[in-house]
Amino acid sequence: MIGITGATGGIGSAVIRHLLAAGRDDLLALARRPEALPPGPTARRADYDEPASLTEAFRGLDTLVMVSSDGTAETMARHHRNIIAACPPDVHIVYTSIIDIAPDSRFYYAPGHRETEALLADRPHCLARTSVFADFFTATWLGSAANGTASNGIATDTGELALPLGDAGTSLVAREDVARALAAAATARIEGAVDLTGPEALTGDQIAAAATAAHGKPLRYKPIDDADYRERLAADGGPEWLIEAYASMFRSVREARFAAAPGDVERLTGTPPTTFAEYLRR
Numbered sequence: 366m367i368g369i370t371g372a373t374g375g376i377g378s379a380v381i382r383h384l385l386a387a388g389r390d391d392l393l394a395l396a397r398r399p400e401a402l403p404p405g406p407t408a409r410r411a412d413y414d415e416p417a418s419l420t421e422a423f424r425g426l427d428t429l430v431m432v433s434s435d436g437t438a439e440t441m442a443r444h445h446r447n448i449i450a451a452c453p454p455d456v457h458i459v460y461t462s463i464i465d466i467a468p469d470s471r472f473y474y475a476p477g478h479r480e481t482e483a484l485l486a487d488r489p490h491c492l493a494r495t496s497v498f499a500d501f502f503t504a505t506w507l508g509s510a511a512n513g514t515a516s517n518g519i520a521t522d523t524g525e526l527a528l529p530l531g532d533a534g535t536s537l538v539a540r541e542d543v544a545r546a547l548a549a550a551a552t553a554r555i556e557g558a559v560d561l562t563g564p565e566a567l568t569g570d571q572i573a574a575a576a577t578a579a580h581g582k583p584l585r586y587k588p589i590d591d592a593d594y595r596e597r598l599a600a601d602g603g604p605e606w607l608i609e610a611y612a613s614m615f616r617s618v619r620e621a622r623f624a625a626a627p628g629d630v631e632r633l634t635g636t637p638p639t640t641f642a643e644y645l646r647r
């Protein structure tokens with residue numbers, strides 16, 4: 366039996382869809398709001414803040430697709446500790462980590478993912494290290510740019526994507542490709558670390574060109590520095606931790622920590638990862 370956490374979310378729901386399409390009928394959809402799940406596999410309540418619910422939810426599993434949690438770094442790490450503590454030691458855990466995992470990374474979430482990876486070391490596990498999701502990047506920074514509204518400190522009414530991306534590139538990966546790869550890793554009980562990235566590392570100019578072509582509205586990349594970006598985020602009124610999360614992610618992008626490509630999506634699934642241009646056209 367394969368359990369999937371975050372089953373109401375983008376990755377979790379797509380993993381379930383891919384496993385069902387592959388003919389698996391031994392799935393458990395795990396969610397803190399099982400009532401929000403669409404009809405499908407058996408649902409169980411699993412709230413990361415309620416360890417007892419996790420112990421119940423994980424009963425009978427052979428494999429757990431552990432979709433990482435969200436919120437502040439401390440919340441995420443606490444949720445992961447609770448999940449791993451409640452999961453029987455022989456269960457194979459496929460965990461969505463990040464490719465920016467090096468000890469000298471300053472990315473806000475990197476320590477939490479490193480801690481979680483370490484907690485998995487003594488048990489069957491697959492560390493599915495993901496790059497930045499194309500869906501997340503588009504919704505957070507391009508969606509507003511395409512529509513000409515301002516968000517996250519970006520002055521998009523001028524058709525500008527103002528971000529501190531540097532020149533190293535970001536290997537944006539479609540969530541759909543991540544989900545396909547997670548489903549494959551769970552089915553084949555893959556051990557060790559795999560990199561789930563897009564096919565190529567894109568610069569700000571390339572991202573803006575792809576968005577221009579897909580949306581039919583000119584978008585120009587405008588490089589800004591870290592301080593300018595933080596000021597724009599602060600002006601938007603976001604919490605301190607979120608400013609740190611976004612700004613430190615772009616610092617890692619500039620340091621080429623999210624540039625690795627093409628990764629292991631094709632090896633795991635038999636299909637190459639979607640290009641960002643294809644992703645935007647869908």
Ligand SMILES: NC(=O)c1ccc[n+]([C@@H]2O[C@H](COP(=O)([O-])OP(=O)(O)OC[C@H]3O[C@@H](n4cnc5c(N)ncnc54)[C@H](OP(=O)(O)O)[C@@H]3O)[C@@H](O)[C@H]2O)c1
Nearest residue numbers: 371372373374375376397412413433434435496497498501
């Ligand atoms: N690589 C990237 O670019 C990137 C970007 C953003 C996030 N992430 C990470 O990737 C993960 C998956 O991404 P996604 O797009 O699938 O996120 P998503 O659509 O926001 O889904 C997050 C899931 O986590 C569940 N969740 C949150 N808190 C919970 C709790 N206390 N107990 C049980 N479930 C809880 C949510 O349940 P509800 O529906 O009840 O809220 C939801 O099902 C995120 O959680 C985050 O760790 C990666």
